[in-house]
Amino acid sequence: xxxxxxxxxxxxxxxxxxxxxxxxxxxxxxxxxxxxxxxxxxxxxxxxxxxxxxxxxxxxxxxxxxxxxxxxxxxxxxxxxxxxxxxxxxxxxxxxxxxxxxxxxxxxxxxxxxxxxxxxxxxxxxxxxxxxxxxxxxxxxxxxxxxxxxxxxxxxxxxxxxxxxxxxxxxxxxxxxxxxxxxxxxxxxxxxxxxxxxxxxxxxxxxxxxxxxxxxxxxxxxxxxxxxxxxxxx
Numbered sequence: 001x002x003x004x005x006x007x008x009x010x011x012x013x014x015x016x017x018x019x020x021x022x023x024x025x026x027x028x029x030x031x032x033x034x035x036x037x038x039x040x041x042x043x044x045x046x047x048x049x050x051x052x053x054x055x056x057x058x059x060x061x062x063x064x065x066x067x068x069x070x071x072x073x074x075x076x077x078x079x080x081x082x083x084x085x086x087x088x089x090x091x092x093x094x095x096x097x098x099x100x101x102x103x104x105x106x107x108x109x110x111x112x113x114x115x116x117x118x119x120x121x122x123x124x125x126x127x128x129x130x131x132x133x134x135x136x137x138x139x140x141x142x143x144x145x146x147x148x149x150x151x152x153x154x155x156x157x158x159x160x161x162x163x164x165x166x167x168x169x170x171x172x173x174x175x176x177x178x179x180x181x182x183x184x185x186x187x188x189x190x191x192x193x194x195x196x197x198x199x200x201x202x203x204x205x206x207x208x209x210x211x212x213x214x215x216x217x218x219x220x221x222x223x224x225x226x227x228x229x230x231x232x233x234x
Contacts, residue, residue: 004036004066008148009121009155011036013094016119016142016157020044023090024083026104027051031059033092034072045071049082080108090117098125102132109136118158126154127174133158134167143179145187152191154180172226181230189231196227 010033020043025033034046050056056076063072075082093101101122118138122129138158146153169178180188203220206212
């Protein structure tokens with residue numbers, strides 16, 4: 001295996017890329033992921049996208065260091081602007097908030113022609129990404145919660161399936177993840193147990209306000225009910 005030390009989070013993402021992957025890594029962070037994949041699969045190729053010049057240059061240096069410039073294109077641009085329609089078959093967007101990931105997908109959706117799989121790792125607000133994927137005919141096929149250094153990360157894998165009717169997920173399923181909520185891995189249980197405790201403290205503080213935000217409190221309480229339902233049998 002190549003001598004690149006990937007984080008557990010990024011290594012988990014590699015398991016969902018097929019052999020001979022042809023993928024774009026948006027917000028590539030030194031191009032560690034594309035370099036790792038291409039060094040371990042001689043037929044894989046990638047595009048590493050970065051919006052800012054500094055990260056773009058660092059990604060280019062990393063690709064050059066491993067002699068991969070012929071197989072990894074390093075490009076500077078905003079979101080999916082770094083790819084052309086039908087240029088890649090998989091797209092990875094990891095390490096950003098769910099709202100930002102959703103905006104990247106929405107603003108560049110015409111660039112997704114030919115993309116068979118989208119792999120996302122939203123740091124927060126994963127439900128917004130799930131809603132976008134389902135609405136645009138990307139069926140949720142795998143979900144995973146992983147723990148690394150005391151933090152929990154959700155990985156969502158969706159495959160383009162225009163012939164399948166849109167799934168009618170509930171708000172609870174969008175929030176917790178329809179697959180994660182069924183599988184209930186140990187990491188899933190730990191993640192949501194922690195969020196439950198955190199939200200209980202937040203609600204207590206919100207209720208102390210001179211003018212409590214009743215709508216926000218109700219939203220938190222609804223989410224807490226969903227979490228309790230998911231955890232009650234564990």
